[in-house]
Amino acid sequence: RAQDTTILASVPSLTFPFFVHMLKEIKDEATKLGVATIDSDGQNSAPKQTADVEAAIVQGVQGIVISPSDVNAMAPALATAVENNVPVVTVDRRVDGVEGILAHVGADNVKGGEAQGEWLLANYPDGAKIINLQGQPGASPAIDRNKGLHNVLDQHTDKYQIVAEQTANFARDQGLSVTESLLAGMSDPPDVIIAANDDMALGALEAVRARNLDDQIKIVGFDALPEALASIRDGGLAGTVEQFPGGQSRRAVQILVDYIQNGKAPEENPVLLTPIVLTKDNLDKAERLGEVQ
């Protein structure tokens, strides 16, 4: 009966490598458990993801693994799913105000931002000047990661001074050009650049290198993409935040399939993985190290 089980695997946007990886992991795990999947790309739009969920319900899927594009906006669609007795497991991001979500597996972005902050405290005990490269304005991961960073730093405003806070829209070229501009505008360079994702961090790295400031300025990204890991390995980025998307995804699928096939609800819920900052020293903890030759 495993064969005729089909689940929906939906992520916020496949334009971000992070979610591409997440989707891939979900599918792999599903295949391993002999479960078919329907893929869905939210295309950064709650209505689009809602449409996909609704279509899947029509399709008669037995379960849904989803990383909601928005905590609130996806609630109605997932509520419908629950009403139709389609079990839902959320990954990475929660959904608010829906009764009867089977489980949430995640390491939320605020914690990730906090991890970046903690890394600062640890590595710059006596303070630092910081450039904060924020993600796409208004997008929930951008908001949460930024919030996390501030949660930590705002308690030590005396020592840790954010000299510039600009958005680079999660995009590498803007990470580069914005950093270029900021550096040109500063009499003395900052100590650290904190970026809300690896793309922007890697862009910033190119800018810093171009000014030969790479040994003065440390850069921390977010998402632990293989490219970032490679960069850390080769002494580029100082670090990145690992949220174990693969682990989350696999765990989520296991929980869901276990419930569908054996009616067993998970004992622990929510399943929370604490994000960590990866550096040269603990690179071995990186989930996707394997993908880096």
Added chain:
Amino acid sequence: MQARKADRLTPLLQVQDISKGFPGVQALTGVALEVRAGECHALLGENGAGKSTLLKILAGAHRPDTGTITFDGRPVEIARPADAQALGIVTIYQEFNLLPNLTIAENVFVGREPTRGPFVDWKKLNQQAREVTRRIGLDMDPRRLVKDLSVAEQQMVEIAKALSMEARLVIMDEPTAALSETEVERLFRIIADLKAHGIAVVFVTHRLDEVMRACDRVTVLRDGKLVGSAEVKDIRVDDIIRMMVGREVELHGRGGRVAHRGATVLEVQNLTRMGDANDPHAVRVRDVSLTAHAGEILGIGGLIGAGRTELARAIFGADPIDSGKVLIEGREVAITTPQDAIRHGIGLVPEDRKQQALFLSLAIRPNLSMAALDGLTERLGFVSGSKERALVERYRQKLSIRMASQEQPVGNLSGGNQQKVVLARWLALNPKVLIVDEPTRGIDIAAKNEVHHLLFELAEAGIAVIVISSEMPELLRLADRIVTMREGRVTGELMRDRATEESLMHLFTHNQTAA
């Protein structure tokens, strides 16, 4: 419109000391105009004299810089078209002002559509439109879209629109330019009818015979200044011309031209072009055969919608043909695009200058050289600036095109000079066959005269010239031989000496083929 018997002597409209400047041009300086109720008043002048500008001021399309307007004895302020309409000043503009995507009926009553509740009353609208269009002899389904009409048909819609209004003064800016004899006749009857109802008409034309036939008084402008006014009965055409041009212009002669027909250059055999596969009424050109000879001017005459333009376009490869052959110097040639036509030495000066010939966003130089660039191009596709300027200069002199500089935007040349630029574009390719469609539409007598003589010269130079004209005098003056068309068919052919207005009109309106 209801009759109002008005005292014929007190002026209905009095315009004093009007000046209007456009950036770079002073279009009008201290012009005055006086129009009496129930008269037809001709406003004359060369291209660019300021006629349309003055009329647009009366219509509320332009604001004058200075000057006063008195209407019905009261000083009035005409700020926008609506004001003019409120006063009963109705205008037929020189450039068409129809809404292409609306029906004939909607265009006639635009802004005044009969409504039932919040809705347009279509039945009433169409039936009222029918009445008006019938009155001016345009018998067509009022639900047809205006964009599907020919130039002349559109002009008739304009007239219908004007007549449908509560008019006291009807302004007509070159209404006959796009019309052929029969419509012109009809228009004159309409004007007479208007006068009878005490409605005044201001009439602009470049055809002076029309002034003599239909108008009571004339006012002449030159270079935006008033030259004078006169009673038509007191003056002769030559006087008017002297007022307009400031010198004598020989009008009727053929410049001592004697036709000597050379070898056959162009031969068209059984050419047919369907307008639309599934609408038999739309056949544009049916089974037309004709020949054009070197050194000869061939005229093609007909009423509007006769298919002349369509024939010209088909020969030139601008429209696809459904059957028939085209031979150049005896050899059959395949012409499917204008490029083909040009390669085989055919040129076409289209009927609608602004829409089909001019590049209004460009200067005179690129406009004139556009078709001839190949000849001016050197290595790597570079256009030789010197050669190009030389070319433009040559034709400026040859055609005496009045321009300030080659870099002047072609848009602010007068109609006549614009037409010369277009002609020059084709002469620069020295074609074997030159087809000119309505070559003098909307250009003044002096310029017209020059264009005519130019066409004579071209024929002398051994080019086969084909002239399409809706103006019979022009046809009779220019052509050595005239082919007549009706409903897409050739209805006859006359040598010049045998052709008269009567014989032509007969062929335009009857189907039998004369020798």
Added chain:
Amino acid sequence: MASATQTGETRNGGIDLFGLLATYAPLIFLLVLMGIFAWLEPRFLLPLNLVNVMRQVSIYGLLALGMTFVILTAGIDLSIGAIVAFAGLAAAAVAKGGLENRFAAGADASALGYGWPLAMLVAILFGTFAGALQGFAITRLKVPPFVVTLGGMSAFRGAALLMAGGGPISGFDPGYTWWGQGYLFTLPLIGRIPVPVVVFLLFAVLAHIVLSYTRYGRHVYGVGGNPEAARLSGLNVRGITMSVYVLMGFMAGLSGFILSARLNSAEAVAGMGYELIVIASVVIGGTSLFGGIGTIFGTVIGTILIGVLQNGLVLNNVSPYVQQIIIGLIIVLAVAFDTFAKSRRRRA
């Protein structure tokens, strides 16, 4: 439209097949597409699914109605996505009684806030105002619509972000969410009909009547066909042009409200990219970007076509990447088909 060409009648009153084909090309294309999807995946035809599709398109649809007016005047509006977000946030803020208590849950929210009627009103006012602002720039500063609304796209998005302080506002009372999630009545076979669908169809009928049977509507066509001529014919071209952007703004405001109700949340990134989807829908529906030609009927079809496309591809589990490729191709093909059909009709 009571014009010969649009009703597919020939001059001589008979029936003109090509005319009909030209008029109904988008519909034919839609039906073919639906046929294919139904054949590949019978579930596609389930009433539940079709109702879903209709609800999904209803917001695009509302926008497309306004866009039809804009494009008929040969204009364009790229700012609607931003206005949707902007208006949605405004409505949410009102409903929550200010930005402070943005996450207060449903129950007490209604207590704090000013209720949905005011919220809806404010959303519409914001949208209309935004539209008027752009209409002003277009008619008075004489800046082409593409540029003005490109600027507006950036400016209003910025305004929305500023207003939201980046964060979403969510959790509205049932009266509010009813507008996006509620149902109005139940039809036999089909089932419950969602509110947004009804709103969309109501406005569609209204828009059709206005465009085809009122002076104003006819004048919109006129202005689109030839502005200068329209002016000289005594039409108030500026006013009419202004009005279509105001109308578009009104629709965007309303859509913003309904979207927030549907998602039970308003955020600054809402509505991103809607402008292109909506313009595509309108053009697929046979409206000419050069103005003067187009119908509401076509727009409705075009909107549904895009919705069916997205739904059908997901239903058939097509890879998301491939989906984008197919959608791109279909958009071009649909318009190509329409153009071809029109060209076979009596040439203008």
Added chain:
Amino acid sequence: MASATQTGETRNGGIDLFGLLATYAPLIFLLVLMGIFAWLEPRFLLPLNLVNVMRQVSIYGLLALGMTFVILTAGIDLSIGAIVAFAGLAAAAVAKGGLENRFAAGADASALGYGWPLAMLVAILFGTFAGALQGFAITRLKVPPFVVTLGGMSAFRGAALLMAGGGPISGFDPGYTWWGQGYLFTLPLIGRIPVPVVVFLLFAVLAHIVLSYTRYGRHVYGVGGNPEAARLSGLNVRGITMSVYVLMGFMAGLSGFILSARLNSAEAVAGMGYELIVIASVVIGGTSLFGGIGTIFGTVIGTILIGVLQNGLVLNNVSPYVQQIIIGLIIVLAVAFDTFAKSRRRRA
């Protein structure tokens, strides 16, 4: 084009102030803007910063050159962002010798791959091909450019995502990255001049020459100014229209290559939203969306203006939200100013 309208020369050969104003309106606007930024933040004028700005705009600039040709024919191309990503990935794949070893670091990469010359070639071929495809749909299927390239935008992005499988390809050999990060020579006061800037300026000069002095350029203006007249003058309207999209594709391909070299990485999301920035630049430069009017000089100014705007706002550490609002307003104002200046000049 060297017409009175552009060179501000009057009929009587004298100097026409309004003509000049009209010609140089964008430049004037740019200088004013730079003045303001310099006043707010003196570091804005540092050679280093100005060089940065030039490098940042060089890629938009290359695209804007192609877009000028397109818009001169009254066309538009919304697909360039997607093509940039697509071409960049193609180049990267070649340089890395396939998608497998996408993160292999610099050194060994060169060993594996086929080197930058082939990579560059492939990027340009991909771009050109994409352009040709769209040109075909526009000239043969008679689908309006807006629609075709809207479809292309979706389709090529999908293709890029498919190709990249979502992940970036990065780490190229020095020969490759030189095209984005290298320097060609050093100027006295200014300092080292980046390669992309030189490439941009070279192509700008080339484009200017082609448009102003060659038959082809003339034909482009002709087709844009009045297609029907162009056809009747024996111009190959289809061919010319086709060519501008091919040209645009070529530029997009080249830009994709240079962008990947600059970022030392290629990804499917590269170039998102470039189309609008680029179109804005061209229009700000005084090119008319209705075709037939425009200059390369204006486009260069327009591009720099956008770059200066973004850079200046960041330098002054303006809130990102407010930045979007300001950029939106400036775009409209710049074009309004240009329109006004032109309207005061003798009408063409």
